[in-house]
Amino acid sequence: MKVEALRNISWGGSWRNGSWEDGQESAVRLWNQARETGEDFAYQVNRHVRRHPWKALAVALGAGVVLGAVVSLSASWSAKA
Numbered sequence: 733m734k735v736e737a738l739r740n741i742s743w744g745g746s747w748r749n750g751s752w753e754d755g756q757e758s759a760v761r762l763w764n765q766a767r768e769t770g771e772d773f774a775y776q777v778n779r780h781v782r783r784h785p786w787k788a789l790a791v792a793l794g795a796g797v798v799l800g801a802v803v804s805l806s807a808s809w810s811a812k813a
Contacts (some may be wrong), residue, residue: 781788
């Protein structure tokens with residue numbers, strides 16, 4: 733899995749040897765793995781929403797109601813203070 737690949741990157745060895753190129757290669761490799769993981773996550777979310785549109789709509793509605801309640805309560809509490 734990609735998480736294991738992220739854990740296996742050795743940052744300390746690159747910096748102890750003073751090799752800037754090794755550090756750059758590690759950074760590029762980490763960036764590419766993070767981007768690929770993000771793309772995989774976005775693909776999975778897109779696939780799930782397309783398979784279960786009503787469930788996705790219900791989750792979005794619930795999140796909106798909760799967020800609206802939190803904002804409303806915090807606004808009313810700050811008005812009292």
